[in-house]
Amino acid sequence: MTDSRSWGGRRAPRRAAARSPPTRCSVAEAAEVRAALLRLRHAHPGLRERRDVVDVLGSLLDALAAPESTSRDALAGALAGETGFELRTVQAGLELALEEWTGDALRALLRDELGRTPTRRAAGFPTTAVLLAGAIPMPSLLSLLLPLAVGSPVLARPGRHDRVTAPFLAGELARLDPALAPCLEITGFPTHDEDALAAFLEADCVVVTGSDETVGRIEARIPPSRRLVRYGHRVSVAVIPIAAGDPRWPAVADGLALDVALWDQLGCLSPVAVYVVGRGGLVPEEIEQEMVRAFEAVEPRLPRGKLGAEAATAEAHERAEAELRAASDPALRLHCGAAWTLVCERDLRFRNAPLHRFVRVHAVADAAELQTALAPLSRHLAGVAFEPGESSPEPWLSALQRVGPSRICRPGRLQAPPLAWSHDGQGPLRPLVRFTDMEGDWKGGVGAVEPRGNRGR
Structure with a gap:
């Protein structure tokens, strides 16, 4: 295999080339990538303060999971033309995979994995850059939706084998909630454009899916001060x-x-x-x-x-x-x-x-x-x-x-992982957030917690 395929980047020989539909993925230079990250950083405070983002994303998932989903049919048709999969196979794959990816499942995931307590809080990063790979749409959908669900604007670079899923999701968000649309931007640059890649990796959190070689290449360029979420060969x-x-x-x-x-x-x-x-x-x-x-x-x-x-x-x-x-x-x-x-x-x-x-x-x-x-x-x-x-x-x-x-x-269910699947042994949300632990009784205001060294004096 010469390219990375979904849910972890296994390599495989390329299939026959297919006609690509028009997308919003245009070639960008380093300056344009940095400008996109700056716009997303400006959008972060508004996204962080909104309380209905999960409901909007849940509505999008519900629309895709519905038995007679026109949105899912549109995605299937575009994917069949872009990736070379047969349409009936794509339709069956999407229907099976998305049937339990509902708004309720998303809310349950957030509650179970990041439930806010009096002593611990979680927050998404000011920006998340997502380097996508493969021709299968589910991991791309998840990699783009989950940062938004935790309040982090997303800059996505689609892989060469699927230039449909990211623009499709951006279009669905714009239709459901135009105010949320600016929190997801899509960029495109050649793999050999090192300056554009360096700009892309300046995001506060970077999610990379691909072969072990690709993941290692990105890991070598990310300083310890930034979060890197890896999904390699499986x-x-x-x-x-x-x-x-x-x-x-x-x-x-x-x-x-x-x-x-x-x-x-x-x-x-x-x-x-x-x-x-x-x-x-x-x-x-x-x-x-x-x-x-x-x-x-x-x-x-x-x-x-x-x-x-x-x-x-x-x-x-x-x-x-x-x-x-x-x-x-x-x-x-x-x-x-x-x-x-x-x-x-x-x-x-x-x-x-x-x-x-x-x-x-x-x-x-x-x-x-x-x-x-x-x-x-x-x-x-x-x-x-x-x-x-x-x-x-x-x-x-x-x-x-x-x-x-x-x-x-069970056999027959491998292609339908639950939304909460601990992919690569880690929960899907925890790597995308920063946790803050609150120690002490803050109800009394500043100074309510007396330093240990002053006790008894």
Whole structure:
């Protein structure tokens, strides 16, 4: 992968180029970026004093989550044209992901994570700069909405694969509340424009999503006095320790196929490997056939987007490599459709996948073997789709917890993280604010707290 994709910046070969709709992302120079930050700093006091911002943002989320949302349909159509995803796949991905991202969910998140107490207060920064990446809209929506929710004006630089989501959000805010619109500005500058990047990074808080390389590059330029929020490279897997022949397998396989098909496996919550229970490292044939059925069934309903030359070459290479290994290992079995690939193999070593609906299926004997297999992923594991077997799930959950994913859910739900998901092990709001602890009894006014050294004199 040569570019960063959403929810953590996994790299993948680019898909075929698509016609880009007009957007508000214009190329800016360093002076224009600094001017935008200055305007946002001037807007900060007004945003901080408003008490209805969360209600406005909640109304925007409610409009997107509504069953027959015209706003969501407009976003889906623009994204399909910009990113190369098939329209039906985008519509299904947005509907699933946004169904629980409601105004009530936003208010609950603020209450639970930042609830004001007599001794602690939280405040957003005067400015937040958000460096976006990837082609999937949900992380971009979240990265732009949450700073506004805590009272911080936002300057956003969209990534090259999604120049739709940020302008769409800005337009929705302007429609719902024109007075709030100046608190979100969008800029654009080439990645090689070091002066413009330096100006962008002068914001009080910087949020960066992308590959580990991108995050490291930004981190090296941020002084300790400024807040940096990082979302780097992540991958996801599925762990299904239910026996072959279990009546749940058809539904589980359908859920896994959905997790892979949505967003064409390009997000960090898209599983790249599935771990099942099998003897001698062999994937049971019944499980294998159930997954083949599910992957075949999902394709007509959620078609894959067109592949660019680089992505198609990577897929062909990995298929050929699997065929070559299968010639000397009868346990390795390769199943290919027009737009999907399953490789069932006993080798538990994690191999890179070309994405675009390419999944490796491995068999483990027990939870201990699973933990060993996943250990190399411990720094990068985002989500796990998990369905427990008939025995206690605790050994498997304990093994997963030791490896360290930030989310475990049922198959079919990986692409629908809750608004309050502790992405990368941290709450979504706390990194975006500064806390002030209040010690002492302030009801008596200044001087009510007597210094300890004066007591008893």
